[in-house]
Amino acid sequence: MPTSLWNSRELRDATQGELSGDVQVHGVCIDTRILQPSDLFIALIGYNSDGHRYLRQALEAGASCVMAHDEAAIAEADLTDDPRLLKVTDTMQALEALGRYRRSQFQGKVIAITGSVGKTTTKNMLATALAPYGRVHASVASFNNHWGVPLTLARLPKEADFCISEVGMNHPGEIAPLAAQIRPDIGVISTIGNAHLGHMGSIDAIAEEKAALFAALPSSGIALCPEGSQGLARLTDALPADVPLWQVGTTEKAIIQLTQLACTAEGSHFHLATPQGETDVQLTAPGPHLARNAALALGAIAALGLSPQAGAEALHPFLPEAGRGQQRLLPGNVTLLDESYNASGPSICAAIETLALMPATRHIAALGDIRELGEFADAEHRALAKPLIKHDILTFCCGSHMKALYEALPPSLQGGYAETSVQLASLLRPALKKGDVLLVKGSLGSNMRALIALLEQPVPTTQHAPESA
Ligand SMILES: Nc1ncnc2c1ncn2[C@@H]1O[C@H](COP(=O)(O)OP(=O)(O)O)[C@@H](O)[C@H]1O
Ligand SMILES: [Mg+2]
Structure with a gap:
């Protein structure tokens, strides 16, 4: 068995909850339909379902621990004295507490990616490109919201070298609290465009919201975005002192410089110059937007102080997820x-x-x-x-x-x-x-x-x- 993701002491410390047994948790799950044996099941209350209804099912599916707060549901599932019950005051807050605890233990580098479009694709590209440099942990699918972000952090193995978290938003004010949990070393904005204009009102409002990710960077951090992004002034205004903005683009001013872009149905080719060295990039997946995402992902690798060449090679066979091209x-x-x-x-x-x-x-x-x-x-x-x-x-x-x-x-x-x-x-x-x-x-x-x-x-x-x- 590999070392556990969470042991009883850490679960108690992180959540301030009650857990009488000695459990070893190898994964964290909020949905019994995809639960794996030895997972911690967290009974979250969602818009139209309450995870407390599935406590017994989670144990039957092999959960090594279940986290819950609803006394009546705990009694109904006959779990009051069960050594596998982690009883907390509020499961959502306790999930966040797990995420924050693991983030503070984590010694590797954390990269957060937000944007109007291209978050998941850029996150997946970066996960692929970073694999040659060490152990990578990344958000599953588009887990980028108030439960997706803490879940990603709660699942982060201590021994990983890199953690990549997608950060999403539909409404103003959503990014800052998520960024505060992630505490990224590197912040990437994939694009600023007109997704969710309806809720946000203007491009400037969208840029200001995305800028909350940059505002969360430490003074040792680096911010990346496409060159000449809409609302650029809002992004630069949000940067903490000493945090450089690396624009990724085609002009001389771009710190990550993409040149000789050639796009065909068989894929894209370009040359990338970064402060950590130059590399040719040959992508199998076609489309100039994927070339731009790849340049951002490789730019993030350079921002980590690494030469991007091995990452470029790893990206060659990359294909987007289902329904994305x-x-x-x-x-x-x-x-x-x-x-x-x-x-x-x-x-x-x-x-x-x-x-x-x-x-x-x-x-x-x-x-x-x-x-x-x-x-x-x-x-x-x-x-x-x-x-x-x-x-x-x-x-x-x-x-x-x-x-x-x-x-x-x-x-x-x-x-x-x-x-x-x-x-x-x-x-x-x-x-x-x-x-x-x-x-x-x-x-x-x-x-x-x-x-x-x-x-x-x-x-x-x-x-x-x-x-x-
Ligand atoms: N840089 C980009 N510019 C424009 N469209 C993009 C970009 N990156 C990806 N896309 C397209 O946008 C859609 C959503 O991509 P995805 O990566 O899932 O974005 P998000 O996670 O931000 O919703 C897909 O159709 C994808 O092909
Ligand atoms: Mg997504």
Whole structure:
């Protein structure tokens, strides 16, 4: 058995809770459906569920310890005198306490990544790129909020060399308390764009919020962001004295300098100059946005005082997560660029640029609404007409805001409009032909996955799309 993540003494010390038994915890989990044997299960109270209902289930699944605060639920699960019960005053606060305790024990370097888009991709790229330099611990998926951040820290093995935490926000004021828990050595802002404009009101407000991550850096820290980011003045204003801002970009002023960028459907190539040395970077995953994320990730490695070359080599085979630009063949020999995970203005623009790189008989986009844009929604959707026209992309749209975009397109690029993604599938499917490349993208709520699922069903032989000439 590897050394445990938490022992009883540490659990008591960190949470000030009561635990009578001697337990060895090898993981931390808040969801019994993915619980592993020897995990600590924490009964959190969520929006529509209470983890206290699953205490017994957690033990049956092999949890070595369960953390709870609700007396009635503890009694009901017959755990009052159980040596595996860690009883605390409040499970959410105790999770944060675990995170803070582990962070204060941690001797390695901590990197925090926030931004409007590209947090998870940059975090995953950095985790991949850092692997040759030591043991890396990173947030799972997009665990970046009030429970995701402390969970990431509570899961941090003491012996790791690096911890990478994604930090997210939907509303003003969310980043500062998360940054205070993470206490990053290096702060990275992936992008400043118009995600969540609806709640945030303006780009400056978004930049100011992201700047809270930089404000949390120690005087020995380094901040990184894309060169010429929107709201740059807000970012520099927030930097503590002595903390340098390393801009990542193409001009001479950039500390991390990306030059000779060449993007094709087979991937991207560029040269990177950093204060810790230069390196060529060859990425398999296509798209200029991924090249920019890679430059940020390698810039963070240089900010750690390491030469980025081994990181660049490790990044070569990197592929994005499901729904963020993976390619596969659909029935009828149509190539799908699956961007169905989520959407914002900048990420749709990035996906259009990637689509345009791919060799195709026709480039086609099926776009669902971007959510959370509030009063800016229609204008933001209409703005997508420009890149679609530039790259001559036949566009299918669904959702009420996408209607504004659809109507802004010239008739030659209007493929079809429907209210829902499922309705759109019945317009899109007969229109697809062998050799087409299809981008599917929309916010999670616009359910573009359902459209993909319908397109993935075998084509009935009688309905085979005619082959293009
Ligand atoms: N630097 C970038 N600029 C624009 N779009 C990006 C960038 N990085 C990733 N994306 C795209 O944005 C979407 C969300 O990416 P992800 O890394 O999950 O971001 P986040 O974690 O910030 O939500 C994906 O479609 C991805 O391809
Ligand atoms: Mg994310």
